[in-house]
Amino acid sequence: MPIPPAIPTPRPRCSRERPPRRAAVNALLPPVIRVLERGWLSSNNILFLEGEQASLVDSGYVAHADLTVALLRQALEGRRLTRLVNTHSHSDHIGGNAALARAFGCRIAVPAGIAPAVANWDEHALLLTPSGQHAEAFVHDEEIAAGDVLELGGLAWRAVAVPGHDNHALAFHNAARRILISGDALWRDGFGVIFPELVGEDGFAPTRRTLETLARLPVDVVIPGHGAPFADVAEALQRAFQRLDAFERDGARLGRHALKVLFTFMLLERRRLPRADLCRYLEGTSLCRAINARTLHRPVDALADWLVHDLERAGVLEARGDEVVALGV
Ligand SMILES: [Zn+2]
Known part of the structure; x- marks a missing residue:
């Protein structure tokens, strides 16, 4: 499962050499x-x-x-x-x-x-x-x-x-x-x-x-x-x-990364999600629960807010009224 391109990834230290077209x-x-x-x-x-x-x-x-x-x-x-x-x-x-x-x-x-x-x-x-x-x-x-x-x-x-x-x-x-x-x-x-x-x-x-x-x-x-x-x-x-x-x-870094990838994958499939369903998704998906329990230890509503904020900033989604909407393909 990939990380969508809009999620920032670490840049190479040396970017002098451009990759071939x-x-x-x-x-x-x-x-x-x-x-x-x-x-x-x-x-x-x-x-x-x-x-x-x-x-x-x-x-x-x-x-x-x-x-x-x-x-x-x-x-x-x-x-x-x-x-x-x-x-x-x-x-x-x-x-x-x-x-x-x-x-x-x-x-x-x-x-x-x-x-x-x-x-x-x-x-x-x-x-x-x-x-x-x-x-x-x-x-x-x-x-x-x-x-x-x-x-x-x-x-x-x-x-x-x-x-x-x-x-x-x-x-x-x-x-x-x-x-x-x-x-x-x-x-x-x-x-x-x-x-x-x-x-x-x-x-x-x-x-x-x-x-x-x-x-x-x-x-x-x-x-x-x-x-x-x-x-x-x-x-x-x-x-x-x-x-x-x-x-x-930093194990929490892996946890945050994994949650962003899983959530983005789900949102790219569904295209839009009522904001209220976000916590249900995080609680109802056993891998998300396990990741939170093992690496992040955060209340699920705080996790949902962080995901929306972070992925909106990265250009993956947009919060529109009561919904979050996927921007990528
Ligand atoms: Zn894979």
């Missing part, structure tokens, strides 16, 4: 890879062209499933989508799985660590119920373990364990072309919320191990789960380490 970065990718960059509710969809066939990594959020099917139909240009691979189990990456399987008859491959939760459709383990998010149940056909090598777009991709944001998540690395598909383990500005740390599991140490693992890989271009592909990989890793350091120093 998006077109230039996409030019670094082989023509068999098409990145469908999405808004903030849905993860990117990464399409691999394989002659008359194609494969895809990640399927977006369920509320956008029809749009995802339409975008893919266009991008496929008559090819058959035969395989869908997920980086991890979060709603914005698996939400379109069922719709894509229905529309294209593709097989679905999931990280081995989430396979039991998918098979039993355990909405708690998939972080759906606790976060108040949704996905349509689907059946997986294959499991991928760390170290497995997949062929996508005629290229070999090694699955790399990237625990932290999700302790069962996988990234995919092509050493020959020096490309990393990072999911939510590394973005240009940070990484996905370290949820395990907020529910009493170890999240900081796995995140650090993951960043160290990624730093050792030969990578020239990263295709992240959210945002455009980027080539300033060393700078992104530096920012990610700095962000992790800051969270480790």
Whole structure:
């Protein structure tokens, strides 16, 4: 799950070097890879062209499933989508799985660590119920373990364990072309919320191990789960380490960040919310309750006021009369 761009993120210390323009970065990718960059509710969809066939990594959020099917139909240009691979189990990456399987008859491959939760459709383990998010149940056909090598777009991709944001998540690395598909383990500005740390599991140490693992890989271009592909990989890793350091120093900072991300995701889906429902959301969403109990310890009405004030200042929402209204997409 991403942090919307309107929420300020730490700036790199050295901003002298401008990142390559998006077109230039996409030019670094082989023509068999098409990145469908999405808004903030849905993860990117990464399409691999394989002659008359194609494969895809990640399927977006369920509320956008029809749009995802339409975008893919266009991008496929008559090819058959035969395989869908997920980086991890979060709603914005698996939400379109069922719709894509229905529309294209593709097989679905999931990280081995989430396979039991998918098979039993355990909405708690998939972080759906606790976060108040949704996905349509689907059946997986294959499991991928760390170290497995997949062929996508005629290229070999090694699955790399990237625990932290999700302790069962996988990234995919092509050493020959020096490309990393990072999911939510590394973005240009940070990484996905370290949820395990907020529910009493170890999240900081796995995140650090993951960043160290990624730093050792030969990578020239990263295709992240959210945002455009980027080539300033060393700078992104530096920012990610700095962000992790800051969270480790101050657990409340991680809690505030997580609540802003969860609340923004909900508001972007619903578009508007009566102000009176804000406390109900915070009290009724078990992950929000756990975050407050573990890191913030604030009365829920104070938390609601802070969220509205902070996100309004960041340009994510606007308080209009008795409602808060999403401004982003
Ligand atoms: Zn995620």
